[in-house]
Amino acid sequence: xxxxxxxxxxxxxxxxxxxxxxxxxxxxxxxxxxxxxxxxxxxxxxxxxxxxxxxxxxxxxxxxxxxxxxxxxxxxxxxxxxxxxxxxxxxxxxxxxxxxxxxxxxxxxxxxxxxxxxxxxxxxxxxxxxxxxxxxxxxxxxxxxxxxxxxxxxxxxxxxxxxxxxxxxxxxxxxxxxxxxxxxxxxxxxxxxxxxxxxxxxxxxxxxxxxxxxxxxxxxxxxxxxxxxxxxxxxxxxxxxxxxxxxxxxxxxxxxxxxxxxxxxxxxxxxxxxxxxxxxxxxxxxxxxxxxxxxxxxxxxxxxxxxxxxxxxxxxxxxxxxxxxxxxxxxxxxxxxxxxxxxxxxxxxxxxxxxxxxxxxxxxxxxxxxxxxxxxxxxxxxxxxxxxxxxxxxxxxxxxxxxxxxxxxxxxxxxxxxxxxxxxxxxxxxxxxxxxxxxxxxxxxxxxxxxxxxxxxxxxxxxxxxxxxxxxxxxxxxxxxxxxxxxx
Numbered sequence: 001x002x003x004x005x006x007x008x009x010x011x012x013x014x015x016x017x018x019x020x021x022x023x024x025x026x027x028x029x030x031x032x033x034x035x036x037x038x039x040x041x042x043x044x045x046x047x048x049x050x051x052x053x054x055x056x057x058x059x060x061x062x063x064x065x066x067x068x069x070x071x072x073x074x075x076x077x078x079x080x081x082x083x084x085x086x087x088x089x090x091x092x093x094x095x096x097x098x099x100x101x102x103x104x105x106x107x108x109x110x111x112x113x114x115x116x117x118x119x120x121x122x123x124x125x126x127x128x129x130x131x132x133x134x135x136x137x138x139x140x141x142x143x144x145x146x147x148x149x150x151x152x153x154x155x156x157x158x159x160x161x162x163x164x165x166x167x168x169x170x171x172x173x174x175x176x177x178x179x180x181x182x183x184x185x186x187x188x189x190x191x192x193x194x195x196x197x198x199x200x201x202x203x204x205x206x207x208x209x210x211x212x213x214x215x216x217x218x219x220x221x222x223x224x225x226x227x228x229x230x231x232x233x234x235x236x237x238x239x240x241x242x243x244x245x246x247x248x249x250x251x252x253x254x255x256x257x258x259x260x261x262x263x264x265x266x267x268x269x270x271x272x273x274x275x276x277x278x279x280x281x282x283x284x285x286x287x288x289x290x291x292x293x294x295x296x297x298x299x300x301x302x303x304x305x306x307x308x309x310x311x312x313x314x315x316x317x318x319x320x321x322x323x324x325x326x327x328x329x330x331x332x333x334x335x336x337x338x339x340x341x342x343x344x345x346x347x348x349x350x351x352x353x354x355x356x357x358x359x360x361x362x363x364x365x366x367x368x369x370x371x372x373x374x375x376x377x378x379x380x381x382x383x384x385x386x387x388x389x390x391x392x393x394x395x396x397x398x399x400x401x402x403x404x405x406x407x408x409x410x411x412x413x414x415x416x417x418x419x420x421x422x423x424x425x426x427x428x429x430x431x432x433x434x435x436x437x438x439x440x441x442x443x444x445x446x447x448x449x450x451x452x453x454x455x456x457x458x459x460x461x462x463x464x465x466x467x468x469x470x471x472x473x474x475x476x477x478x479x480x481x482x483x484x485x486x487x488x
Contacts, residue, residue: 051077054149061146062238067104073097074283076150076241083150084243084282091277094253098239098271101260105269106132106144106235116203119196125232126224127192130216131208133235138206147237153215155222156301156429159185160214168434171410172441173313174294181298189213222300225255225269239271245284246304248274254285292344293440301429303436310347310440312448314355314400315340318362327372328361335381347444351451357384359396368392371465387462397456404449408442415442 051059055076062068074097077086091097102109111120111132120128136142154160158169158178169175189210197208223240224233239255254274260266273283287296292311293303303309317340318328329339335354343355361384364372368389371380387393413421418439421427427435 055083058146058150065104067100067238076238079243079282081243082152083241085241087277087279087281087283089279091273091283093274093276094272096270097273097283100236100239100269102267104237107233119200119203123192123196126220127188129233130213130220131192131196133216133219134208134212135204138204151219155218156433157218157222158298159218161430165430165434168431169437170412172438174297174437177294178298185214185217186210236269239269242271243282243284244287244300246306248284248286249289250274251286251289293437297433297437301433303433307347308349310444312345312441312444314343314345316343316358316362324365324369324372328364331361331377331380332358345444345448347440347447357381359400360384360388360392363392363395364388366391383465386468387464389464389466390459393455393462394459397452400452401449404445408445411438411442413438415439
């Protein structure tokens with residue numbers, strides 16, 4: 001196994017991935033953004049008794065449409081994060097705070113029913129909804145105008161960072177992921193521009209630019225609801241104003257899709273408060289307990305201070321030049337893995353169970369290669385759960401530690417320097433994200449290095465395959481002594 005077989009990088013896929021296996025739109029949960037920056041139609045972010053005009057118009061529109069009423073338990077308002085949902089009365093745990101009928105959802109059904117439905121029929125769901133959003137944004141008579149007017153121009157998502165801001169992410173997996181996502185969005189735009197936008201100019205009230213496409217991407221990335229019954233990608237006005245709280249530790253029952261009534265085919269998006277809330281306090285939910293800080297930064301533009309949000313992805317690969325490539329690939333696939341495997345290492349948590357066996361498999365060779373023979377095919381993974389040989393174990397420790405050291409050398413600051421920066425209460429929000437991300441990644445890399453350093457120190461004490469086999473045959477005692485059988 002050569003060091004090149006072990007890489008510390010973000011995986012690639014048909015949809016851009018983050019350093020901790022970013023999920024495509026089809027598996028996103030709800031995530032309105034925090035730390036909002038407004039450009040064209042700014043709504044002042046400040047505590048005020050009177051909501052800004054755009055928000056008042058939006059709220060009145062919802063009342064006129066019968067979506068909400070004076071008895072609704074929540075209202076939109078200004079909060080430290082930007083826009084949010086404010087409790088109008090004391091709200092109990094699991095109490096329904098909003099119910100939005102599906103005629104007010106923005107999804108593929110809305111696209112199909114629009115004038116661009118036919119030309120968008122073959123597009124990826126998120127691309128078609130993105131074009132719909134942009135078109136409705138430009139239309140003077142759009143019914144969605146009052147909703148689109150309150151949406152931010154951009155967020156603190158790393159997709160919208162300047163080159164100078166991205167430079168603060170030097171060495172991080174998030175940087176490479178962000179650049180990959182930006183390339184992906186640009187390529188999707190160029191494709192849809194050539195195939196849909198330019199040939200159908202009469203359907204779009206204004207020219208659509210790459211910036212417009214990025215805006216729609218950011219909105220969907222940060223605000224779309226999914227994992228809902230039969231829905232791939234859904235924006236739900238008003239409900240998407242709800243913000244995230246790191247103190248809420250459950251995602252259960254925050255929302256559901258249900259029928260509007262016994263004799264109705266309509267659906268309702270029902271939003272609940274996972275905790276009790278006092279009147280005039282903000283109603284909050286947990287966006288996603290499984291996302292890393294890198295994913296939070298990319299999707300929403302914020303991070304958390306919890307250690308378990310810090311993660312790093314180790315990428316392992318069975319090289320095609322490996323003389324045992326076919327056998328190793330067969331073994332990996334039999335055990336639910338593949339030629340390339342990604343392992344998310346989380347700060348303060350044990351290594352993923354399959355990591356060490358996969359490392360041993362990739363490193364297998366020389367006198368240990370007999371384990372790759374077909375006679376061991378059904379049992380080899382069990383053998384790989386335990387040390388195979390000193391040479392194999394020493395090799396994986398060295399390669400992992402070398403890779404960690406190489407990755408750590410790519411950052412331009414130390415953990416101590418980052419932690420000192422974090423003490424500044426006036427630190428720019430994006431710089432705070434960058435510092436938190438790079439410090440978290442470095443801590444995880446140090447953790448991995450320490451784990452394999454410890455394994456190196458135990459190499460002489462480990463029991464390897466041949467010793468275990470001799471014991472099974474009764475040829476070695478419990479203390480490692482060789483047993484001689486006497487014959488008469």
